Amino acid sequence: MPKWMICTIRMPSERNDFTPKNLPVMICGFYKKNNYIRYKVCTENGILQGTYGREQLTPYPEYTSQSMRIDYKKLDKNNLITLTQAGEMYSKLGGRLSYCRCKTDCSVSKRCKCRLMNKFCTQHCHGGNGGNKYCRNCPPPPMLTDAVNNTS
Numbered sequence: 001m002p003k004w005m006i007c008t009i010r011m012p013s014e015r016n017d018f019t020p021k022n023l024p025v026m027i028c029g030f031y032k033k034n035n036y037i038r039y040k041v042c043t044e045n046g047i048l049q050g051t052y053g054r055e056q057l058t059p060y061p062e063y064t065s066q067s068m069r070i071d072y073k074k075l076d077k078n079n080l081i082t083l084t085q086a087g088e089m090y091s092k093l094g095g096r097l098s099y100c101r102c103k104t105d106c107s108v109s110k111r112c113k114c115r116l117m118n119k120f121c122t123q124h125c126h127g128g129n130g131g132n133k134y135c136r137n138c139p140p141p142p143m144l145t146d147a148v149n150n151t152s
Contacts, residue, residue, distance in 0.1 A: 001039070003027055006068055007057040009041065011087050019087035022058070026070045044069045045089040046081040091119070099124040106137035 001007070008022040028047065029040035038051035065071065081089070099113065099122065106112040106121050114121045115137055126132035 001027060001030075001054065001057065001059055003030065004065065004072075006060050006063040006065065006070075007041070008060065009052060009056055009058075009083065012083060019091045023083070023087055023090055024060075024063070024068045024070075025057070025086075026065055026068065026072065027057075028072050042070060042072055042075055043081075043086045043090060044071070045086060046079060047075055047077065048086055049080040049082055089117075101125070101127055102132060102135065104132075104134055106132070106135045112137065 005027050007025055007027060009025050011019055011021055011023055023043065025041040025043050025048065027039050028042045030037055031040075031051075032038075036053065038053060039057060040051055041048050041057070100106060100115075102109055102112050102121075102125070106115050106125075109115060112121075114125060121132070121135055121138045125138075126135065132138075
């Protein structure tokens with residue numbers, strides 16, 4: 001696989017429910033070691049720790065770095081992130097690594113961790129119960145018609 005190709009990596013089992021099963025990445029380097037090629041990859045949020053084998057990457061040549069919003073030149077080359085952290089950052093919903101303990105409306109709070117990361121609050125927020133009735137930063141509940149349609 002050539003450098004700068006867009007691929008996906010299957011996320012580990014410890015991912016949260018909001019993180020996608022496959023994370024879009026871009027090959028930003030590779031090296032050959034004992035007839036094996038190892039790839040260094042990056043996401044829109046940073047360069048991943050470690051290297052990955054060809055069997056771990058699924059190529060998507062129809063995608064470009066612009067369509068996936070991956071700009072290698074703007075990434076901090078010294079700050080490496082884990083695959084789990086990359087999945088948390090990619091997801092628009094918060095999860096195990098990002099949650100708040102706000103007691104007021106998170107949509108206007110200046111200290112809400114979720115809002116500062118441009119993420120929705122989840123059931124992990126607000127002291128673990130997700131029951132902050134003042135919070136308007138929570139995703140909308142599923143539509144009642146969707147639940148009725150799925151039962152048939």
